[in-house]
Every structure is written in C-alpha cells, then in structure tokens.
Amino acid sequence: xxxxxxxxxxxxxxxxxxxxxxxxxxxxxxxxxxxxxxxxxxxxxxxxxxxxxxxxxxxxxxxxxxxxxxxxxxxxxxxxxx
Amino acid sequence: xxxxxxxxxxxxxxxxxxxxxxxxxxxxxxxxxxxxxxxxxxxxxxxxxxxxxxxxxxxxxxxxxxxxxxxxxxxxxxxxxxxxxxxxxxxxxxxxxxxxxxxxxxxxxxxxxxxxxxxxxxxxxxxxxxxxxxxxxxxxxxxxxxxxxxxxxxxxxxxxxxxxxxxxxxxxxxxxxxxxxxxxxxxxxxxxxxxxxxxxxxxxxxxxxxxxxxxxxxxxxxxxxxxxxxxxxxxxxx
Numbered sequence: 001x002x003x004x005x006x007x008x009x010x011x012x013x014x015x016x017x018x019x020x021x022x023x024x025x026x027x028x029x030x031x032x033x034x035x036x037x038x039x040x041x042x043x044x045x046x047x048x049x050x051x052x053x054x055x056x057x058x059x060x061x062x063x064x065x066x067x068x069x070x071x072x073x074x075x076x077x078x079x080x081x082x
Numbered sequence: 083x084x085x086x087x088x089x090x091x092x093x094x095x096x097x098x099x100x101x102x103x104x105x106x107x108x109x110x111x112x113x114x115x116x117x118x119x120x121x122x123x124x125x126x127x128x129x130x131x132x133x134x135x136x137x138x139x140x141x142x143x144x145x146x147x148x149x150x151x152x153x154x155x156x157x158x159x160x161x162x163x164x165x166x167x168x169x170x171x172x173x174x175x176x177x178x179x180x181x182x183x184x185x186x187x188x189x190x191x192x193x194x195x196x197x198x199x200x201x202x203x204x205x206x207x208x209x210x211x212x213x214x215x216x217x218x219x220x221x222x223x224x225x226x227x228x229x230x231x232x233x234x235x236x237x238x239x240x241x242x243x244x245x246x247x248x249x250x251x252x253x254x255x256x257x258x259x260x261x262x263x264x265x266x267x268x269x270x271x272x273x274x275x276x277x278x279x280x281x282x283x284x285x286x287x288x289x290x291x292x293x294x295x296x297x298x299x300x301x302x303x304x305x306x307x308x309x310x311x312x313x314x315x316x317x318x319x320x
Binding site: 054055058059061062065066068069072 | 261264265267268269271272299302303305306309
C-alpha cells in the first residue's frame with residue numbers, strides 16, 4: 001500500500017471514531033441526567049425510566065458505532081489500498 | 083499496516099479472514115454458517131422441548147419458553163398495537179430470538195477451543211453479510227405489510243406530509259436497512275474488538291467486566307433490532 005494512503009487512512013480512522021463519539025457523548029450525558037432527575041422526582045416509575053433510558057442510550061451509541069464501522073473499513077477493507 | 087495487522091492477530095481477532103466454502107461458484111463464509119446452524123439447532127431444541135408435552139399448568143421448561151414468547155409478544159404488541167400484532171408476531175419473535183441467540187452464542191460459548199483452517203468461529207452477527215440479510219428481510223417484510231394492507235395505495239405514503247419530501251421519503255427506505263445492519267454489526271464487532279484488545283493488554287480478570295457488558299449489549303441489540311422491525315412494520319401499516 002502507498003504509505004501516504006496508509007497514513008491518511010490511519011489518521012482518518014482515528015478521527016472518525018473520535019469525532020463520532022462527541023455528539024453521542026453529549027446526548028447520552030443529557031439523557032442520563034434527565035433520567036436521574038425523573039427518578040429523583042418520581043422514584044416509583046424507576047423501572048420504566050430505566051428501560052426507556054437503556055433503549056435510547058443504545059440508539060445514541062449506534063451513532064458512534066457508525067464511526068467505528070467507517071474506521072474499520074478504512075483499516076481493514078480500504079477501497080483505495082489498491 | 084503490517085504492525086496493526088500483527089498486533090490484532092496477537093489479540094486473536096481476525097478481521098477479513100474467513101473460512102471459505104466454495105459452493106457452485108459462490109464463496110461462502112463457513113464459520114458464519116456453522117455457528118448459525120448451532121444457534122438454530124439450540125433454538126429448535128428449546129422450542130421442541132417446550133412444546134412437546136404441553137400441560138395446562140406449565141412446568142419448568144414449558145414455563146420458561148412461555149415466558150420467553152410472552153416477552154417477545156410484548157415487543158410486538160407495544161409497537162404494533164393490540165389489533166394487528168398477531169400477524170407479525172412470528173417475524174418479530176424470530177428476529178429477536180435469532181439475534182439474541184447469535185450474540186450470546188458468540189459471547190458465551192468458548193469457540194476458540196475449536197480450530198478452523200482459516201478464520202475463527204464467533205458470533206454470526208459480527209459478519210456484515212448476516213446483518214445485511216436480516217435488515218433486508220425486515221425491509222421486505224414492511225413492504226409486504228404495506229402492500230397487503232393497502233395495495234398500491236401504499237405509495238401515497240411517500241407524498242405525505244407534502245410532495246416536497248418525496249426524495250427524503252424514498253431515501254428513508256435505503257437508510258433503514260443500512261442503519262439496522264450497521265448498528266448490529268458494529269456493536270457486536272466492537273464488543274469483540276474491545277475484549278480482544280484488553281486481552282492483549284491484560285490477559286487475566288480485567289476483560290471480565292467488559293465481557294459482561296458485551297453479553298448485556300448483545301441482548302439490548304437484539305431487543306432494539308426487533309423493536310425497530312416492529313416499528314417499521316407499524317409505520318407501513320398506518
């Protein structure tokens with residue numbers, strides 16, 4: 001593989017996971033904070049809130065995973081490797 | 083590139099190496115088939131054991147299987163509503179049980195003890211082909227659901243709420259299977275990668291919590307896939 005392409009791919013792979021983690025990180029923090037607030041206000045619905053929270057956290061996590069998929073494609077299935 | 087590949091190989095993860103079966107000019111990923119067959123066999127055995135001798139007051143295994151089916155029934159009912167969920171319950175339940183079985187089979191059964199000539203046995207869902215197949219099945223199902231209910235009137239959905247959104251509505255049909263398949267594939271592969279990198283750094287005890295997290299994430303991903311499949315079917319039926 002061309003060393004320029006290899007270097008660019010590795011940098012791109014790192015960036016794609018790192019940048020993709022920012023947004024979901026903020027989102028998950030907000031969601032978890034709101035859930036804690038909700039539980040503190042109404043402890044009797046804790047189980048319901050926990051279920052919804054886990055489901056939505058998994059949805060947000062999927063966004064980071066998309067970045068990871070791109071990174072993996074760059075590292076192991078690079079279409080420009082030639 | 084060699085360095086990365088070598089360190090990944092040390093950690094025991096082989097990405098992009100497969101145990102190929104050449105059948106009728108097609109290259110099949112044998113390791114995926116083997117593990118899927120094991121999962122299918124386990125699910126069938128569980129189902130037969132649960133239904134072989136049904137009693138009015140369920141005992142041990144029948145009880146467990148009934149609880150499982152009721153859980154998947156809840157997934158379908160919550161999304162599709164009381165009136166129409168029964169038609170789509172088999173699909174949603176099958177999706178949930180198969181993905182759940184695949185994820186847990188990959189996380190729990192020590193496949194490393196069985197050596198293949200090439201590649202390694204792992205969760206079938208860590209191969210993008212499996213997840214794309216499952217996602218396309220979901221797409222076909224919701225199209226079928228829409229056509230069955232409304233005939234060609236199904237396409238009216240694309241012009242709502244305004245015809246300006248037509249391209250976005252069409253695009254949605256492509257992004258749905260894409261996001262479904264990538265989410266499942268990425269999560270399962272990410273778990274296995276994290277575990278193997280940790281095993282590379284500290285081989286004892288430290289990876290255990292991450293393995294537990296992987297088992298948990300596997301079940302959540304199965305739940306999400308089946309929930310979304312049910313939600314998409316409901317959308318087509320509306």
